[in-house]
């Protein structure tokens with residue numbers, strides 16, 4: 001479970017200081033599905049970076065299962081990320097010269113999983129997102145929706161506790177958006193993930209059980225009884 005207490009993130013741009021997060025308190029239980037929305041520049045991506053241990057807060061605590069991420073060394077943070085946290089981004093971030101299977105395998109390299117085991121797990125993950133027939137395809141040989149499914153398989157092949165997604169449907173048209181949301185929702189249910197997603201899309205936010213809105217670095221959270 002995540003617990004954020006008084007999380008503040010300040011960036012300095014020249015002489016100007018920007019408060020991207022302003023004393024954010026937030027608890028996210030294991031297995032929760034949380035959507036983060038808000039106006040551009042409000043602090044959504046910054047919050048996701050704190051949750052993903054990609055950056056440290058200026059002040060406050062970000063604890064994951066009781067460990068304060070801000071206090072860990074870089075080496076320990078890398079370990080937490082590679083074992084426990086899967087990331088999916090708007091721009092799929094696949095390696096263009098690697099096949100779908102090889103892209104997924106990259107997530108298992110830091111865990112020391114080798115050879116046949118790695119190939120089998122990557123193939124299995126691609127099958128679970130409906131790409132069992134596309135293992136040998138390069139990103140350039142796949143549609144946007146298929147590339148995002150490879151990215152989802154790469155995020156989930158290591159069986160993380162947490163999946164963080166930053167605008168995962170932002171580069172996709174409406175039909176692919178629905179397809180990707182269906183895959184993400186199915187994975188959340190099947191794998192018991194804690195799933196946290198930033199989106200501008202209000203139709204996605206309407207279906208989420210819990211929605212956090214961030215404006216000017218301040219957070220409000222609403223339960224969505226109908227979802």
Ligand SMILES: Nc1ncnc2c1ncn2[C@@H]1O[C@H](COP(=O)(O)OP(=O)(O)OP(=O)(O)O)[C@@H](O)[C@H]1O
Pocket residue numbers: 011012013018019020038039040041042043044045046047
């Ligand atoms: N590395 C950085 N250096 C300086 N300022 C930054 C940096 N990253 C973000 N900011 C600033 O922090 C504030 C919050 O940015 P953030 O990217 O978290 O917002 P966002 O809600 O994700 O916006 P968007 O919807 O446009 O992606 C903005 O004012 C932004 O300009």
